[in-house]
Amino acid sequence: MAIVITAGAWASGSTSVTPALPATPQAGDVHILFVGSKPFSDTIGTPNGWTPITGTDGTNGSVANGTDVGSVNRAAFYRVWQSGDANPTVSITSGNVTLAVIHRLRPTSGSVIDTPVGVAGNDTSSGTGYSATMASNPGITAADVLVAGTVIAGNNSTFGSPTMSATGLTIGTVTENPATEGTTGTGLDLEASSSTATVTSGTASAAAVIGWTLSVAQTGSTILVRIREHVPAPQTFPISFSETGQRSETLTTKATHHLAFADTWQRSESLSNRLVMKLSFSEIWQPSESLGTATRIFRVLQDAWQATESLVAQFIDGSASLLAAGAGLLRRVFGKQE
Numbered sequence: 001m002a003i004v005i006t007a008g009a010w011a012s013g014s015t016s017v018t019p020a021l022p023a024t025p026q027a028g029d030v031h032i033l034f035v036g037s038k039p040f041s042d043t044i045g046t047p048n049g050w051t052p053i054t055g056t057d058g059t060n061g062s063v064a065n066g067t068d069v070g071s072v073n074r075a076a077f078y079r080v081w082q083s084g085d086a087n088p089t090v091s092i093t094s095g096n097v098t099l100a101v102i103h104r105l106r107p108t109s110g111s112v113i114d115t116p117v118g119v120a121g122n123d124t125s126s127g128t129g130y131s132a133t134m135a136s137n138p139g140i141t142a143a144d145v146l147v148a149g150t151v152i153a154g155n156n157s158t159f160g161s162p163t164m165s166a167t168g169l170t171i172g173t174v175t176e177n178p179a180t181e182g183t184t185g186t187g188l189d190l191e192a193s194s195s196t197a198t199v200t201s202g203t204a205s206a207a208a209v210i211g212w213t214l215s216v217a218q219t220g221s222t223i224l225v226r227i228r229e230h231v232p233a234p235q236t237f238p239i240s241f242s243e244t245g246q247r248s249e250t251l252t253t254k255a256t257h258h259l260a261f262a263d264t265w266q267r268s269e270s271l272s273n274r275l276v277m278k279l280s281f282s283e284i285w286q287p288s289e290s291l292g293t294a295t296r297i298f299r300v301l302q303d304a305w306q307a308t309e310s311l312v313a314q315f316i317d318g319s320a321s322l323l324a325a326g327a328g329l330l331r332r333v334f335g336k337q338e
Helices: 241-285 294-337
Strands: 004-007 011-013 030-038 073-080 090-093 097-106 117-133 145-152 159-165 169-171 191-202 209-227
Touching (some): 030 209, 073 209, 090 097, 097 145, 097 191, 117 145, 145 159, 159 169, 191 209
Antiparallel strands (some): 011 097, 030 073, 145 191, 159 209
């Protein structure tokens, strides 16, 4: 897989221009907006929510504006797509003619696109072999995607045979993208086109050169944007799953201990209640004077003694069980702490 490039259509205007976003954007997409205009002295504003790409704004000179002549102005911007994004409007103060286009860069699944890096260069020698050497090397290497936008001073010429080159690089097929270039039908005229390619191998050791074959000699300026993606590092959490399990186990152990104490106490309380009940029962039958005979007194005392003897035995047995349960509980508690 690789970064997928999709271009919108060129849009034209004078003091403002609204190019269309390529259809069906999605989360993770990055859009690149190219703007070219005349005269060179106009001011290209930053559209709302977009970020200027450093190193892309500027002109190719100071030649006065005229029909199919004059120096041009250019700039590039980027934006990570957000749900609800609309087509951006670019305002150009003191503009006469303007062209703009948007390219969408979609990363490979599981990857994210880095902040775009841009450079620019000019060709001020009028001719049909357009060649603009970029002002610097933006650090191009294998798998990078290159997107270049070129604007020339008049619509009297058309673009063909795009090229990209840089010492140390092998660059794949260079494509005019979109296939239909931009042109103005009002004002003092302008023409523009863009090209895209992917670096197949190598690392640039010099500034890139962007070329075109023009149908009529012209001058112009080019912006080159380098696009790169990376696989983000996995997220880490302050508490690991093993730690969470240990904390959960500790909580469960504490709950178990509490239940064991409660159960032991309930058994002890039940034993105490049984003792009190038996003693109370025997006390009821102790008043023997009303029976009137010594025999009845003897039998009552005998029954009371037998009941007490049985109760004492049960109490001893219950106490032993309680002590055993308490000892086991202590072993579990102190053993868990160790």
